[in-house]
Amino acid sequence: MSFTTSTIAADDAAVVFDGVSKRFAASGKSAAFTALDNVSLTVARGSITGIIGRSGAGKSTLIRLVNGLEKPTSGKVFVDGVDVGVLDEGGLRDLRRSVGMIFQHFNLLSSRTVFGNVALPLEISGMDRRAIDERVRPLLDLVGLADKHGRYPSELSGGQKQRIGIARALATEPKLLLSDEATSALDPETTQSILQLLKRINAELGLTVLLITHEMEVVKAVTSDVAVIDKGEIVERGQTFDVFTHPKHATTRALLSGLPGSKLPEAIARGLKTAAAEGDRVVVRLTFFGAAAERPLISRLIQSIGAEVNIIAGTIDEIGGKPYGSLVVAYGADPETAARADRFFAENGLVTEVLGYVA
Amino acid sequence: MSPDLLMLIGKATLDTLRMVAIAGFIGALIGLPIGIFLATSGRGELFPAPNVNRAVGLIVNATRSTPFIILVVAIIPFTRLVTGTSIGTKAAIVPLTIATIPFFARLVEAAIRDVDKGLIEAARAMGATPMQIVFKVLLAEARPALTLALTMTIVSLIGYSAMVGAVGGGGLGDLGIRYGYQRFMPDVMLIVVIVLIVLVQLVQSAGDRLARRFDKRSRKT
Numbered sequence: 001m002s003f004t005t006s007t008i009a010a011d012d013a014a015v016v017f018d019g020v021s022k023r024f025a026a027s028g029k030s031a032a033f034t035a036l037d038n039v040s041l042t043v044a045r046g047s048i049t050g051i052i053g054r055s056g057a058g059k060s061t062l063i064r065l066v067n068g069l070e071k072p073t074s075g076k077v078f079v080d081g082v083d084v085g086v087l088d089e090g091g092l093r094d095l096r097r098s099v100g101m102i103f104q105h106f107n108l109l110s111s112r113t114v115f116g117n118v119a120l121p122l123e124i125s126g127m128d129r130r131a132i133d134e135r136v137r138p139l140l141d142l143v144g145l146a147d148k149h150g151r152y153p154s155e156l157s158g159g160q161k162q163r164i165g166i167a168r169a170l171a172t173e174p175k176l177l178l179s180d181e182a183t184s185a186l187d188p189e190t191t192q193s194i195l196q197l198l199k200r201i202n203a204e205l206g207l208t209v210l211l212i213t214h215e216m217e218v219v220k221a222v223t224s225d226v227a228v229i230d231k232g233e234i235v236e237r238g239q240t241f242d243v244f245t246h247p248k249h250a251t252t253r254a255l256l257s258g259l260p261g262s263k264l265p266e267a268i269a270r271g272l273k274t275a276a277a278e279g280d281r282v283v284v285r286l287t288f289f290g291a292a293a294e295r296p297l298i299s300r301l302i303q304s305i306g307a308e309v310n311i312i313a314g315t316i317d318e319i320g321g322k323p324y325g326s327l328v329v330a331y332g333a334d335p336e337t338a339a340r341a342d343r344f345f346a347e348n349g350l351v352t353e354v355l356g357y358v359a
Numbered sequence: 360m361s362p363d364l365l366m367l368i369g370k371a372t373l374d375t376l377r378m379v380a381i382a383g384f385i386g387a388l389i390g391l392p393i394g395i396f397l398a399t400s401g402r403g404e405l406f407p408a409p410n411v412n413r414a415v416g417l418i419v420n421a422t423r424s425t426p427f428i429i430l431v432v433a434i435i436p437f438t439r440l441v442t443g444t445s446i447g448t449k450a451a452i453v454p455l456t457i458a459t460i461p462f463f464a465r466l467v468e469a470a471i472r473d474v475d476k477g478l479i480e481a482a483r484a485m486g487a488t489p490m491q492i493v494f495k496v497l498l499a500e501a502r503p504a505l506t507l508a509l510t511m512t513i514v515s516l517i518g519y520s521a522m523v524g525a526v527g528g529g530g531l532g533d534l535g536i537r538y539g540y541q542r543f544m545p546d547v548m549l550i551v552v553i554v555l556i557v558l559v560q561l562v563q564s565a566g567d568r569l570a571r572r573f574d575k576r577s578r579k580t
Contacts, residue, residue: 067484096486107481110576111499120495121485152575172485 013078014176014208015043015066020075022061022232035061037232038075043225048202048209050223050240052216052255058232059212063178066210067099068092080175097125100169104181106161108153108168114140115149118167125172139167143197159190166197170205177201179211183218195221216255220244224320228252240320245289259315264328264355268312272356280357282333283312284341287351288325297348298329305340307332333357364547367534372554374448375530378523379516382452386459386516387509393419393460394467395493405479405489419461427519430454431526451528455519463512470504471497503574510566514559521555531555 020039026032035058043049053059064070065077068084077084079095087095108117118139122132140146143163153161162182169177179198183191199222202209213219219226219240227237230251236243247253264272264283272283288297302309314327331337345352393415399405400412425433431454435445438453474497482492498505524532531551539548 069480069483093486093488096484099484101481101484103477103481105477107475107477109478109496109500111502111573120482123495124482124485124487124491154576178484 013042014045016078017041018076020072023073034232039234043210047225048223049225050219051212051227052219053229057229059229063212067096097172098174099176100174101178102165102169102182104184106165114151114164121171143167158186162194177207177209216259220319241322244319271358276333276357280333281330283330283355285353286327304344305337307337371531371534375520378452378520382455382459383513383516386456387463390460390463394464397468398471422461446527448529451523466508470501470508474500503570506570513562
């Protein structure tokens with residue numbers, strides 16, 4: 001990517017990574033390694049963009065380039081059109097005050113109360129006591145912890161700590177929020193509530209959110225755009241819905257296979273045969289999007305093929321705000337039934353995949 | 360026991376307290392920034408100056424490995440320069456202070472290094488200057504550990520202050536040696552030891568209580 005294209009892209013982008021590489025030199029026992037290899041990526045303003053990858057894929061390094069906690073070996077990073085690489089220490093501090101960040105382990109000061117923690121970035125930016133007070137209280141309301149303002153972090157649950165982390169990150173009224181595995185230390189239920197909070201903040205404050213995670217659940221729940229990173233390279237990216245419904249790269253598929261509903265029950269998977277014998281049933285995965293996900297497909301399928309249909313696994317869900325369903329069903333493998341089923345699938349615009357046959 | 364002897368013990372106790380208080384105060388005042396520097400000046404840290412860090416570390420180690428009684432004698436010229444004398448309580452304060460600085464500095468270094476690195480990163484991400492990180496994050500978070508470090512330093516100082524008695528430094532140690540040992544008055548020796556034990560006990564429990572009050576990490580609701 002040339003300089004001109006990236007400055008054009010920077011106009012409607014909150015963050016632009018332009019051919020960024022990061023190599024760590026060998027030191028002590030650790031060998032030199034490349035954390036990021038020629039990464040180019042644009043984070044649209046106002047979006048919730050997810051970067052997903054396994055641990056060690058380079059996502060932590062990538063997010064730290066945005067606020068200059070790490071410096072790229074080569075390539076450029078633009079935040080709101082500003083080249084992070086040319087900023088001096090003072091410029092970097094100003095940038096950091098306009099970019100909020102939340103962390104996996106919350107990183108709250110144990111010696112400060114909830115109020116004191118949220119006030120910290122404001123004290124750092126030199127705001128006076130009264131103004132701080134006026135700013136912090138509505139933030140505690142926003143994250144639903146106004147009643148805890150005099151408590152210490154050790155008295156709070158993990159989810160509450162992350163809410164404080166979010167309030168603290170929002171204190172300086174940033175345009176961009178970086179989330180570094182913010183829900184990885186939380187249980188699934190708390191994770192969902194934190195994600196909903198991020199979604200609300202994104203919608204209400206028009207804040208761009210860039211989050212990194214190793215959990216597809218997180219990407220699915222809140223992001224509009226996603227990039228998959230593997231061994232320091234972006235291997236796939238696009239709108240979350242497209243990436244989820246048509247994954248191209250093996251890493252993406254592997255990450256997706258962890259989602260509930262995408263896996264066959266162990267007993268069925270073991271009994272799956274590649275060819276049909278007399279009286280067997282065929283196992284088919286149906287994927288349906290948009291309006292199709294809201295129609296009573298199964299009852300119609302049964303009516304139109306005139307045979308029994310077993311539901312083996314399935315999930316109906318929302319990805320990037322669009323309804324999406326995945327069903328694994330089994331029905332008679334005889335040619336007549338199969339032909340009727342195929343006609344039904346074609347008429348209803350369903351994507352099908354034959355997984356195998358069972359007795 | 361004669362009232363004179365009680366007077367002597369009372370005065371010796373006050374001398375000890377004075378030496379410990381002054382040496383502790385000045386030593387901690389100088390030791391604190393040195394400790395902070397040691398903890399934050401390594402490669403890639405807040406104030407990277409690895410060479411200076413190594414040099415300061417070397418001086419600290421050299422001072423700490425010199426036996427206190429030798430340190431007292433070795434710096435007599437310096438002591439005389441500062442206080443005009445090399446004997447008495449006033450003179451004893453100088454070596455006591457010199458010994459306190461590296462001792463406290465190492466404890467401060469350990470306390471600061473113990474602060475979660477994630478907090479430093481969070482503060483950097485907020486746009487904090489290195490100085491703000493020291494004052495708003497490191498010192499605030501290390502306060503319980505620093506309190507215990509100061510307690511330990513004062514307890515050691517009480518022990519050291521008894522040693523300067525051997526070179527005419529005054530205080531309880533001096534009393535113990537001149538009356539208890541040289542004049543063979545075991546009752547004086549016993550009282551000196553008891554007073555020292557009580558002093559140490561008081562300092563330690565006060566320090567523990569203060570550290571607990573500062574520590575918000577595992578407060579129960």
